[in-house]
Amino acid sequence: MPRIQHHRADQTRDRILHAAIREFSEHGLAGARTGAIAGAARVNKALLYYYFRDKESLYAAALEEVAGKVAGDAIAVLELDCSPGERLLRFTLQHFDRNLSRQGFQALMQQEMVRFRAGRSNAMQVIAKNAFEPMWDRAMNLVEEGIGSGELCSVDPMQMMYAALGANVFYFLSAPMVKLIAAINPLDPAAMASRRTTAIEYLGQTIFTDRRRGARLAKAVLAAMPMPENALPERKTA
């Protein structure tokens, strides 16, 4: 269903889609208001139903858009022209930065995970097949390759991923709570920069057979990928 739009304006469809992404991110499927989406896209509500079958289809489309972009970016990093270990460090750092600058997107994905676990969600299958499975395969191959060449420690690749990505997710997920009960604010740029550095350096020292090399690569990757400016305001792509 590529939807061959000939002339001008199917940018309208895009405006709707991105307005939907934001609205769904902030309010969830049930909480989102179609009127609000239309308003944000500067479009009449009925137009939503011209481009999308119903609210849930729009939700699914928004989800696929996000997942596609996320997975695409990730795959680009996984196919970079450098050693498996370095690519893994970059992949993890990118994941942190995505949590940082695209908190709405992450929220959308997390909400969908809950929704899917609760039994609903038919969109999940599509996303998994088209977006995340290719990414997943590449990541796993990468780890195997790294272990095979002797660059990486021979531990279960999954455990490695859980530790690295889990810490990122949990950092931002718990941030609002931590801010309330601890002396620090995890969303403060300085705190984030610190955490970002620590996480990658820690990973560098954990997964490489040659720890010296891991530390050096971690530093190099951190230098090559500066932390994104954006913190909270969350503007859209387009």
Next chain:
Amino acid sequence: MPRIQHHRADQTRDRILHAAIREFSEHGLAGARTGAIAGAARVNKALLYYYFRDKESLYAAALEEVAGKVAGDAIAVLELDCSPGERLLRFTLQHFDRNLSRQGFQALMQQEMVRFRAGRSNAMQVIAKNAFEPMWDRAMNLVEEGIGSGELCSVDPMQMMYAALGANVFYFLSAPMVKLIAAINPLDPAAMASRRTTAIEYLGQTIFTDRRRGARLAKAVLAAMPMPENALPERKTA
């Protein structure tokens, strides 16, 4: 506010509260239906408004109930009569098991984190102060104590927590997706048991100055705390 109810039945209030916990867990605040809650509690809808001001108050009450129970259990472990390191291992293992057997509760908390981050949620402050701050303080003191006595490595206590708890959260959060794209099912009892063991043993080898001692304590804790039976069906407390 103990609510001095003289006679019989204020178990009704409890039925409503637990029905609400489940409904809100599965559908979120906006998605939950008051009618469904009343139905599940075998009670007329109007009775919800007899016991609770409105839907949001009920939601807040459900959240506080969950948070109180979670924090209470955690504090009990943190005050056990053993070394700080062992208590930390137990605390982390308990966290894993809570994710395992109370997935609805965790979903509720995670959704509220998202909600709070998006700006709404007045309940969060209360929960943080009454439930999580005491828990947090005890955990931090514990880590300091452990480092002071030389049992634990002298790393930032927070980084330690992020790695340990983050991996747990991410494991269950990503499980539905992983099930779709990988050959394994992370929610299969065998897989969970494996992950559970690995996580604690890994922590044991990471945070102790004496790694031998860490490994031994991890094994002991795993033996002392068997994995809960329950996997998915999710029955309530009562």
Next chain:
DNA sequence: TTAGTTAGATTAACCGGTTAGTCAAACTGT
């Protein structure tokens, strides 16, 4: 004991507002 009283607990029926979704008319570029 008991008839009368009171307060809390529970319900059926209903209401007003909101929301997803529709439609026919109007506009636009070619």
Next chain:
DNA sequence: ACAGTTTGACTAACCGGTTAATCTAACTAA
């Protein structure tokens, strides 16, 4: 003229919340 787009107006269903009435059981006074 006309297919592709865009819109204001409309509706049917739903949902949170209210109301007035009923029921239950403990309390009270003779």
